[in-house]
Amino acid sequence: MGHDISGYNQAGEEIAYARFSMGNYNAFILYSLLDANKFNAGVSGSGESSNFTVQQMEEAWNNYNQQYNKEDSLTETDIFYWDKNQISEFLLNCLETAKKEGSVGVYFG
Template sequence: MGHDISGYNKEGKEIAYARFSMGNYNATILYSLLGANNYYAGVSGSGGSSTFSIQQIEKALNDYNQLYKNGDSLSESDILTWDKKQILHFIQNCLLTAKIEGSVRVYFG
């Protein structure tokens, strides 16, 4: 069990991926940034998917930047640092696709 969150372009090609173990609470950060808490099913995603607009992904990126505006803290664990990076890369890749295609589809497994 775990959270496997994937972003897809209109052709169905995976363009973004984030993986969190079932006990990793940092998964909720990505769900929250995407405004997708209803897809969070505890130990994994619900298995549902949703299409996000450019504006929604831009908001997620802006919210991410606000959340981590003070940069990395020396007290942060390696897991949080890794998760912060994978969340950022996920959002950036989704935004790139959304800017090209107008939207991006995200699956929450």
């Protein structure tokens, strides 16, 4: 079990992916940033999808930057180091797609 969260463009192509083990609390950060806690089924995603607008993705990105994208002393051995990077990449890819297409689909598996 785990959280496999994927972003899709309008053509159905995967443009973003984030993977968290079922015990990794950092998955909750991504759900929270997307205001998508209803898709969190605890040990995995709910298996549902949702579309996010440019405004929603910009808000998620801005909240990420305010809360988590700060200079810190994380090293590659810290668990949040890797997850911080995958959350950032996920949000940026989804935001870029939403700007191009008007929205982005996200699957919470």
